Amino acid sequence: MTYKTILAILDTPQNARQISDFGVAVASQFSAHLIGCHAETLSAMPLIAPMEIPDPAAIQVLQEVAQKETAEVKRVFELHAEGKGVPTEWRSFLSAAGYSSNPFMESARAADLIIASQSDPSHSDHRADLETFLFDSGRPLLLVPHAMTQLQPIRRVMIAWNGSREAARATFDSLPFLQAAESVEILVVDPPERSNQTYLPAGAEIANSLSRHGVNASVTNHESSGGSPAAVIEARLSGKDVDLLVMGGYGHSRWWEMIFGGVTRNILDSMTALTLLSR
The missing domain is CATH 3.40.50.620 (HUPs)
Known part of the structure; x- marks a missing residue:
């Protein structure tokens, strides 16, 4: 038995570098294919009082912020995987369900190993649904402490x-x-x-x-x-x-x-x- 498909969950720009590095290191150890994955969650729809209709300007701003984050996470992943001799793939999903979305779950359940960062509630953009996804995936999960900056050999x-x-x-x-x-x-x-x-x-x-x-x-x-x-x-x-x-x-x-x-x-x-x- 070995790991041949590894899914790295790049939750935020803050942990994208850490998990990219860990994913590359583990994929290199086991000669595995590494998939970088990010869920771009649709934001709650802002309303205009008193008529309670959607605010198009606010919606556009929120969408642009989410798209910018996805682009930054992808850039970090590709930068840290470049030249490491590891076959990589990038996937991003746009869904109101975030990490619990069906397409994301399909990717997770097809992996041999999932790598994700320990939740850090001190960050304002901490994903509240990440733990639910982790324990619904049915796959082994390697969780990395958010304070750990460098992967040491697992001896x-x-x-x-x-x-x-x-x-x-x-x-x-x-x-x-x-x-x-x-x-x-x-x-x-x-x-x-x-x-x-x-x-x-x-x-x-x-x-x-x-x-x-x-x-x-x-x-x-x-x-x-x-x-x-x-x-x-x-x-x-x-x-x-x-x-x-x-x-x-x-x-x-x-x-x-x-x-x-x-x-x-x-x-x-x-x-x-x-x-x-x-x-």
């Missing part, structure tokens, strides 16, 4: 493992990164008690499976001691200098609620390492 990977379907999906979706990594740790927080019929400790079976793919993974079982699994994961990330966190995107499951308080934006706001999510 150390940590898998947050709880035995769920989502965790399994994320683990196997990340195989190209796992196979190229120098070390892989499978972290199990508060492992469940094992029945008499279960002869392997928590995390051991997935480690054995990964070993057949050439991945030498270690297993760490960690008790939260009354704290939250999120705190354990964050401590391991900061203490072990992890390059990539792999975990499932759990929607509204109990595990997701335990780690992220049920709010998707919270995980994106607190990211400190590259994070690959699958659902």
Whole structure:
């Protein structure tokens, strides 16, 4: 397994350079085709009071601003991909649904890997619908912390493992990164008690499976001691200098609620390492 079609979501001019560089680097690593993609969202229609009719002048200004942003994002993408030996393609979509539009989803669901920037709510042009798109795409998502300016080689990977379907999906979706990594740790927080019929400790079976793919993974079982699994994961990330966190995107499951308080934006706001999510 490898990544051969990579979709880079160039959300804004602010993150276009970062994601273009990350996309080119990952595409180069796996000899993949890189697609730069931008959604130009139609703005809400301004009205003229008291008759509440559309204001043509205001609509034109908003359209021109959106078109200018799209042109700038495209320019940045092409500039940073030029001369890097990576086959590239540019796509932009105009839709009131933004990243949830059908044409955009078709592109996303045909990709092996999606790369996007961590949400940065401090920017006034932060896209409120981006997280919805990410978790509806059905594809593995490599999220880049907005404070990270340069991609370092992914040598150390940590898998947050709880035995769920989502965790399994994320683990196997990340195989190209796992196979190229120098070390892989499978972290199990508060492992469940094992029945008499279960002869392997928590995390051991997935480690054995990964070993057949050439991945030498270690297993760490960690008790939260009354704290939250999120705190354990964050401590391991900061203490072990992890390059990539792999975990499932759990929607509204109990595990997701335990780690992220049920709010998707919270995980994106607190990211400190590259994070690959699958659902």
